[in-house]
Amino acid sequence: MIKRFLLAVVLILAAAPAFAVNPDEVLSDPSLEARARALSAKLRCMVCQNQSIDDSNADLAKDLRLLVRERITEGDTDKQVLNYIVSRYGEFVLLKPPFNVRTLLLWGAPALLILAGGVSLIIFVRKRAGQPTGSKLTADEQARLVELSLD
Structure with a gap:
């Protein structure tokens, strides 16, 4: 029973993008x-911006879908349809x-950005390599070091 329910949910979710195109279109x-x-x-939905007009439910996406279908039925080629829409909305409309x-x-x-990040990382690492790490020796540690070096 649960398997059938999960299968039905998966099938409904898989068809979710198809719900954007209305039957009347x-x-x-x-x-x-x-x-x-x-x-x-x-073509990008100008409202959603991360969805194609095929996947979007926005009114503008519907208008663009209808415009695409209108141009196709008038006999335009795919390139002519895209050029027509780009001429009106700019290249941003292309995904x-x-x-x-x-x-x-x-x-x-x-x-x-990757190049700038790499150069910045190299500069940062080189600057840190030239700097001493730790603290200065105390007077006792300095005396002990002198003693050891004399031996």
């Missing part, structure tokens, strides 16, 4: 719908922005 042609879903997965001069900092920032 689905195109009647399965091939066009597949294209629309593939394009929607590439994976292209690598170009404008997005160079976006793509290079992780490498720059």
Whole structure:
């Protein structure tokens, strides 16, 4: 009994992202719908920002899903649909922005941060290596050291 309940919960949770696309949005042609879903997965929800418009329940995401389907039914290619949406919302709407001069900092920032951290760590370690550790010898310890070195 518990296994069946857990299986039902897992199946419901696995289908959760599919709940974002409403039945009234689905195109009647399965091939066009597949294209629309593939394009929607590439576009960022401007409200949620970490979800594609395919996964988001926001009103703006719904409007963008409808716009994608409208452009597809008008005969646009996938590239034309993406270009149309990017021209209106900017490259931020793409979940994976292209690598170009404008997005160079976006793509290079992780490498720059790792490099800066590594250089900072090397500088910190070298500064600490030149500094003495511990405290100065007391007069008794200094005298004992002199005694030992004379022997």
